Amino acid sequence: MKIDSKYVGAVCKPLELEVTTRQCMNYAASIGDDNPWHLDDTREAGIIAPPMLAIALTWRISEHFNEFWEDADFPYEALARQVHFSEHLRWERPIRPGDRLRIEGKVAAILPHRAGTHLIIAYKALDAKENVVFTEHIGGLLRGVLCADAGRGVDVTASAKNKDTDNVLWSRKIHLSKFAPYLYDGCADVHFPIHISPAFANYVGLPGIIYQGTGTLAMAVSQITATEAGNDPRRIRAVQCRFTGMVRPDTDIVIRLSEREQTDEICRHYFVVLNDKGKAALSDGCVEIGPA
Template structure:
């Protein structure tokens, strides 16, 4: 553990990535999470709607080439080997469609100390050719066993969604999500989100894990798939906001349980909460929030 991090990198921005949304890549993403709704595949409809979670595959094109898209002067790149997904926040301002060209730029918004290492937050902002914001992804990572040698900046980003009052919640439904042993490899191939912690036994054990783990964004995407199946038609009810805290690892072969509930004290019927439990009786996802628009 030779490397440390500090908050001097907060405010640093990436180079801009220009990317076209192709039908093949968009459909592959949907297939990789077993999404069967034809609205994401029937290209007789123009423009073809893209699964909203495909946003994470687009931003990964920057994250995965950190030394190419970021000014890495004095940044200890080795610390990125220790990263695990900690928080995900997505805000969509309009739907994603095949054929769009987006420009995406990242900005480091927070670096703060944590008992298990350092928390690291990047905002990715995607704009279309009209310079309109299409989505903003807030990606929170935990750099395991990497110390932060100052008090940090941006701590509030990690604690801004307060848990709802348990006395006012009402469970709407529960359902299982089966993670097959090969699903992390399928998601890796279909999303083009490749990080060896999800596919390599050697690398996973090198960083202190017992086995490759299923991707956090894949678990989250499967949760969205289940919610779509329970009466939220993606062509009519657009997701505007999504938040989730990743709490424990998911492994191939796990049978997860998603529970979706609402806050009865909140009159907004388009706001739901969810959590996902593993067979080890801990939470893969906690404090899940999803807000639908028109």
Template sequence: MPVPSSLVGCRSEKATTEVTPRWSMAYAAALDDSTPCYFDTRVKVSFVAHPMFPVCFEWPVIVGMRDQMERAGLKLSEAMRGVHASHDLVIHRAIHPPERLTTIAEIVSAERRSPGAFLVTRLDTVDESSAPVCSSWYGSLYRGVDLSGPDCSLSAAPALPSSKTSPPSRSTSVVHVSAGLAHVYTECAQIFNPIHTDASVAEAAGLPAIILHGTATLALAVSRIVASEAGGDPRRVARVAGQFRAMVPMPSDIAVRIDARDRSGDGEAIFFDVLNDRAAPAISNGAIVLR
């Protein structure tokens, strides 16, 4: 069955999450990021979660939307063809565990692309005082699945800054991806998708082997860029965006390549990509905006 564009406008139930220090510390540890502000609970004002931590409490909301998609006619086998194709996270403020946060999602666009139907889900998270914490635009590509109805869009993410600097790149750092990283990341992030940890499920999905989560690859890049470009202060990160492309096998080495750094509004924008072990772009059009 095709994905119906009438799904645009569908909203999830509100989901409330307890973000504990144990959970946020485990997430940073999975990334082998030992920045003190992720672990030193003695200094409450500076103890924060990793900038990519919102993917942890957003994932169950994304999964919960699948029931609506199935009721609209999308088969489970077709849903399994969905891949996380793009991610754009706006961070209104850093997360200071322990916190109680509430997230709601809405499918905001659907369009035809040559590989399949492309849906974007917007997720908004607020704290107990209803103040905004973060907003994400989560792009899903359903490979080989058509879209029924016209292309439709309710809203889009704010325009990203563009680089005014030409290559060559500013710097490149190599990051080793261990054989068990997907399993560690799954448990520490509490993001379970068996294509990343179960070889039989990965094979059934047409993959050569289990692969690293796109959000894990992006988080590894964010860690390196915070260390090298933000003075080790993740509270400066206001936005993280990128498009997921080539697979990252395990074990392997990836290269985080910083292409440019330019002024952007009240801060600066870091433009980057991530190459896998075959020099193919695992993440392209990456951007991090710093306060």
């Protein structure tokens, strides 16, 4: 099977939605994040969403890909071989309950990869005043699908590669309960059967269900926010990583910060997340933190 880069620039139907308080609180609960910024609505300024709620909002498009991308003439059969490979998010401001957002999507890059093709879709969320709230570049690896040309577009996650992940500034061990995938599936409203159905996991060749990669990333962002940003999620400017290993429920993960890099008002925090085998489940991780 082949795909070429002629699809770069194709756009999807926009999605319009309103962010609710329940969504914000439930997403925090899905990863065990008790930050009062997300849960305490007695605060004078109210609550804000966990930054990673963004991926739950765009998932509504990804989950119904054929519906939103039907006018793009995209080769849907290639998507059957897709696994979540890369993630990059940038926020212009926090997401808040009551935000009315329009999410637009386009194919940002189609690039050759040694295991197939790296497909990157860019989603942009705009508020009622047409201001950008966040931008996501979500990358899927189309395993065994050959990129028929040199490719087009840019992999925005490449900037965090080749950092010294053996260096350890601090680390946190977190235990994932056997219910963790179900809690994330339900509370984050990000559903894919490989995370909750042992039968489906067996069907695709896995011995059992695996924990969601975006849930693992959200936990890392939460820990880095608490330790490096004074527990103030408004300071999170951008997050990126690659998904390079599986995490099983009822095991431990280790979030490890390896380097800080200060640039003007932004400090980049490079990290890796290890699974229970000591392998990198999340690689090339970086969280950008700015002033409040």
